[in-house]
Amino acid sequence: MTSIAGTIPIVRSAPQESLEHLVDQGPNRFRVHTRAYTDRAIFDAEMDRIFNRTWVFVGLESEVASPGDYKTTFIGLQPVIMTRTDDGRIHVLVNRCVHRGSVLAREARGNACELQCPYHGWLYGMDGTLTAVSERRDPGGYSDAFDAPAGLFRLPRVESYRGFVFASFNAGVAPISEALGRARVLIDRRLDMSPTGHIVLRSKPYIARYQGNWKFILENINDAYHFMHTHKGFVALQARYGDSTGDFGLHKGGSGTAMRAQRFRGNTWDIPGGHAQLERPALDLAQELAGPFGDYYRQLIALRGEEAMLDTAGKISGTIFPNMGMIHQQIRVWRPIAPDLTEVEIYPYELEGAPEAFNAGMLRSQERFYGPSGYGMSDDIDIFARNQQGLAGSAVEWLILERGIDSDEMGPDGLCRGLPSSEAPQRAPWREWQKLMSRA
Ligand code: FES
Ligand SMILES: [Fe+2]
Incomplete structure (x- = not known):
C-alpha cells in the first residue's frame, strides 16, 4: 500500500537554474525583470519553488x-x-x-x-x-x-x-507563527476589533478574474502611492459630493485634500518572509467616543486597554506572502492560473460582537469601493491588465521599485520600516521571491 502523506510535488516543466538575477538589488537600487511577470517557464518555477514549498x-x-x-x-x-x-x-x-x-x-x-x-x-x-x-x-x-x-x-x-x-x-517549513513574524500583527489587529476576538463570514466571496500576473495584486494592496492616480474618478466624485449622496457606510473619505493627506501618514513595513503592511495612525478617539459607536469603543478599551485599542483601531492593510491580504473589513485571496491570469476572492467579514450597524456600515463601504459595481476594485483590475499589456513588449527590460528606498530603516532582524508612500511593501515580496527562486 502506497503511503498517504506525499512529498513535495515536482513541476517537471520548471527550469532548474537559479533565477535570482531577475531581481536586481543594491544600494539605492531595486529593479525587477519583466520576465518575472510574463514568462511561462518562470511561472512554472514559481509553482515549484514558492507555492509547493511555503x-x-x-x-x-x-x-x-x-x-x-x-x-x-x-x-x-x-x-x-x-x-x-x-x-x-x-x-x-x-x-x-x-x-x-x-x-x-x-x-x-x-x-x-x-x-x-x-x-x-x-x-x-x-x-x-x-x-x-x-x-x-x-x-x-x-x-x-x-x-x-x-x-x-x-x-x-x-x-x-x-x-x-x-x-x-x-x-x-517553519511553524506558521514563526513564518508569519510581524505579519501576525495584521491578523491580531483586525480580529481584536471584535470584542470576542472573532470574525464571521456571512456570505460566499465575491470572485473576480483579471488578465494579469498574480504579483500585481500582491503589490497593490499596500500601495499608498497609486490611490490618488488610479482612483482619481473616485477621488473627484468624493471631493464633489462627499458622503452626502447616499448611504455609503462608514468609510468616509473626506475631500480630495483630506484623502491625499491621509495617504501620506503612517508607516510601511517590509517583513521577512515576503509579508508587507501599510499602517495609518490611530483614530481620533474623542470623536469616536462621542459618535454613534461610543459604547463599542468603550467596550474595546475596557477589554484591551486604551493604548492597545488605539493601535488596533488604527487602519492597517497587509499581505501575507504569497496569496492572502487583509484590507478594510475583508480577506482577499488570489490564485495564479497562468502568467497573465489571476483569480481573486474577496471575503467581507463581520466582527463578532460589534454593533450590527457598525458591521452593516462597513459592508456598505465595501460595496461602494470593492464590490462588483464599486468604484475602486474595477480601477485596480483594469490597471493590472494594462500592466500586463505594457510588459508584453520586450524593448524595456526592468521595472523600478525604488521609491523611498533611501529612507527605509532596516532593522538587524531584517524587519524594515518605510515611510508611508515608500515602495517598501512592494519590495518585501520580491525579496522573498528572489530568495526562493534562487534555489534550483
Ligand atoms: S474512481 Fe476513477 S478517476 Fe476516480
Ligand atoms: Fe487601488
Whole structure:
C-alpha cells in the first residue's frame, strides 16, 4: 500500500537554474525583470519553488466548523480540499482521485460523510483514506496483487493562527507563527476589533478574474502611492459630493485634500518572509467616543486597554506572502492560473460582537469601493491588465521599485520600516521571491 502523506510535488516543466538575477538589488537600487511577470517557464518555477514549498493560506477554521464540512480551493495550480473529520482535526488533501485523476469535490463548500469520485466511484474518508474501490472483485476487477494507494495526497503540514488555516507541501517549513513574524500583527489587529476576538463570514466571496500576473495584486494592496492616480474618478466624485449622496457606510473619505493627506501618514513595513503592511495612525478617539459607536469603543478599551485599542483601531492593510491580504473589513485571496491570469476572492467579514450597524456600515463601504459595481476594485483590475499589456513588449527590460528606498530603516532582524508612500511593501515580496527562486 502506497503511503498517504506525499512529498513535495515536482513541476517537471520548471527550469532548474537559479533565477535570482531577475531581481536586481543594491544600494539605492531595486529593479525587477519583466520576465518575472510574463514568462511561462518562470511561472512554472514559481509553482515549484514558492507555492509547493511555503505556507499558503487555505481558509478559515470557521469555514469547516463541523465534522464533515469541506471547502475546495487551490495551492498554486493544485486543487485541494480542506476537510474537518469527526475528531475535530482539519486536513488539507489534494483534490484528485488517485485512480485516474478526477477532481473529487466540485462544489466550493459542503458537508459529507465521505468523498466519492464522480468518475468510477472510489470512496474516501474525510481524512483522505481510501475506504472502498468500487466493484473491486467484479470480473476484470482487481486481484489480491493490486497495490492499492492508501488514499489522497495529504499535505504534511496544516497549521492555524487565530483561526486562519495555512497548509504546506513542505514538511520542513517553519511553524506558521514563526513564518508569519510581524505579519501576525495584521491578523491580531483586525480580529481584536471584535470584542470576542472573532470574525464571521456571512456570505460566499465575491470572485473576480483579471488578465494579469498574480504579483500585481500582491503589490497593490499596500500601495499608498497609486490611490490618488488610479482612483482619481473616485477621488473627484468624493471631493464633489462627499458622503452626502447616499448611504455609503462608514468609510468616509473626506475631500480630495483630506484623502491625499491621509495617504501620506503612517508607516510601511517590509517583513521577512515576503509579508508587507501599510499602517495609518490611530483614530481620533474623542470623536469616536462621542459618535454613534461610543459604547463599542468603550467596550474595546475596557477589554484591551486604551493604548492597545488605539493601535488596533488604527487602519492597517497587509499581505501575507504569497496569496492572502487583509484590507478594510475583508480577506482577499488570489490564485495564479497562468502568467497573465489571476483569480481573486474577496471575503467581507463581520466582527463578532460589534454593533450590527457598525458591521452593516462597513459592508456598505465595501460595496461602494470593492464590490462588483464599486468604484475602486474595477480601477485596480483594469490597471493590472494594462500592466500586463505594457510588459508584453520586450524593448524595456526592468521595472523600478525604488521609491523611498533611501529612507527605509532596516532593522538587524531584517524587519524594515518605510515611510508611508515608500515602495517598501512592494519590495518585501520580491525579496522573498528572489530568495526562493534562487534555489534550483
Ligand atoms: S478517476 Fe476516480 S474512481 Fe476513477
Ligand atoms: Fe487601488
